[in-house]
Amino acid sequence: MSDRHWIAQRARELTEDLTRWRRHLHMHPEPSMQEHQTAAYVVEQLRAMGVQEIHEGVGETGVVAILRGSGERCVGLRADMDALELTEQTGAEYASCNEGLMHACGHDAHTACLLGAAAILHGMGEGLPGIVKLIFQPGEEGSAGALRMIEDGCLLDPTPEAIFAQHVQPELPQGTIGLTRGFVTAQSDSLRLAIIGEAAHAARPHQGTDAISIAAQAIVMTQQFVARCTDPLHRKVVTFGTIHGGTRRNILADRVELVGTVRTYESETREAIIDFIGNRLRTLVAELGGRLEAEITDGYPALQNDDGVLNCVWDATREVLGEECAVEMPYPSMGAEDFAFFPVVGRVPVAMTRLGTRDEQSGFVNAVHTTHFDLNDAVVLPTGAAVYANSALRLLQR
Numbered sequence: 001m002s003d004r005h006w007i008a009q010r011a012r013e014l015t016e017d018l019t020r021w022r023r024h025l026h027m028h029p030e031p032s033m034q035e036h037q038t039a040a041y042v043v044e045q046l047r048a049m050g051v052q053e054i055h056e057g058v059g060e061t062g063v064v065a066i067l068r069g070s071g072e073r074c075v076g077l078r079a080d081m082d083a084l085e086l087t088e089q090t091g092a093e094y095a096s097c098n099e100g101l102m103h104a105c106g107h108d109a110h111t112a113c114l115l116g117a118a119a120i121l122h123g124m125g126e127g128l129p130g131i132v133k134l135i136f137q138p139g140e141e142g143s144a145g146a147l148r149m150i151e152d153g154c155l156l157d158p159t160p161e162a163i164f165a166q167h168v169q170p171e172l173p174q175g176t177i178g179l180t181r182g183f184v185t186a187q188s189d190s191l192r193l194a195i196i197g198e199a200a201h202a203a204r205p206h207q208g209t210d211a212i213s214i215a216a217q218a219i220v221m222t223q224q225f226v227a228r229c230t231d232p233l234h235r236k237v238v239t240f241g242t243i244h245g246g247t248r249r250n251i252l253a254d255r256v257e258l259v260g261t262v263r264t265y266e267s268e269t270r271e272a273i274i275d276f277i278g279n280r281l282r283t284l285v286a287e288l289g290g291r292l293e294a295e296i297t298d299g300y301p302a303l304q305n306d307d308g309v310l311n312c313v314w315d316a317t318r319e320v321l322g323e324e325c326a327v328e329m330p331y332p333s334m335g336a337e338d339f340a341f342f343p344v345v346g347r348v349p350v351a352m353t354r355l356g357t358r359d360e361q362s363g364f365v366n367a368v369h370t371t372h373f374d375l376n377d378a379v380v381l382p383t384g385a386a387v388y389a390n391s392a393l394r395l396l397q398r
Helices: 006-013 015-027 036-049 107-122 144-150 211-228 267-287 306-319 338-344 377-397
Strands: 053-059 062-068 074-081 132-137 164-175 177-179 183-186 187-196 234-246 255-264 291-297 326-328 350-358
Touching: 006 015, 006 107, 006 234, 006 306, 006 377, 015 036, 015 107, 015 377, 036 062, 036 107, 036 132, 062 107, 062 144, 074 107, 074 338, 107 132, 107 164, 107 350, 107 377, 132 144, 132 211, 144 338, 164 177, 164 306, 164 377, 177 306, 187 211, 187 234, 187 267, 211 234, 211 255, 211 267, 234 267, 255 267, 267 291, 306 326, 306 350, 306 377, 338 350, 350 377
Parallel strands: 074 132, 074 164, 164 350, 177 326
Antiparallel strands: 053 062, 062 132, 177 350, 187 255, 187 291, 234 255
């Protein structure tokens, strides 16, 4: 990170605080919509900085802080706070103290970086050219915390003209920011299928209907449809993450449950896959003697970066980090992100960029959502804090 810019210098000066904040959060992870201690810690740090306007319990466990400068224009910065149900295996001295919970997706880093940006921007006083709304969001990991905060009024009084967020990216070198035009993350819908058969003795399978065998066929037929009956240029992936059925080795299972996701960008392909599973697959299962019960639930919408917001963030990144640290990422992710509710439901233009964490020399190479994910605080956190802060200034001045 370049030290030519005053924000970069200030972010480096905050390294000790950033590290302390992130490691405290890392040691005390909380699951989605149960971030009570996390939210209280965020509020405590904001008050210690001198931030006065803080709203707690927004969308149940969210926090919104407002920094008011000399202007009336308002922009937002967002970070998520929840952890994952994983048992940490990093061996770090600051590893999770909560059994079965871990900050394996970097939300502790996002929150620490936003606290750092708060310290930088609040320190500007009347020099801050407008209003910055800091959104500390709960429940990103499947609970649609962004939607809950929107429904609870987090975008009102004042309404931000744009919102910026970051997400860690272990595939990118630490100290860099990845920027993607257009779509960033996919639409993600949930699948819950039940194949109903009829139990029988394993020695006399003709007297029953084997739900496990039919479920295996259903999986293959679904993947065959995706591979051969949808546009190969469209981005899509159907995953069955769990399969449960049967009671013992010598009894035909009379019920098998499949749970998974459908991830898409193009609406035509999404509708085709959902129609196949909800209608045609039901007929195919019936032809094999079984019965299909299908529950398909709309998930997070696809996230699309606004060009104008992204341009400001791009300029802010290059200004505070240096030209070489702004990395274009031409392809979106098939992951999902509830930040998409801010533009889709809240009607606010947004941008999300990727915060690089890869440091092969120090061994920080593991993917998110794994038990070994970690990052180098001294490099990643000042980078994220600086980009948050300068992006807010650029957006206010555009």
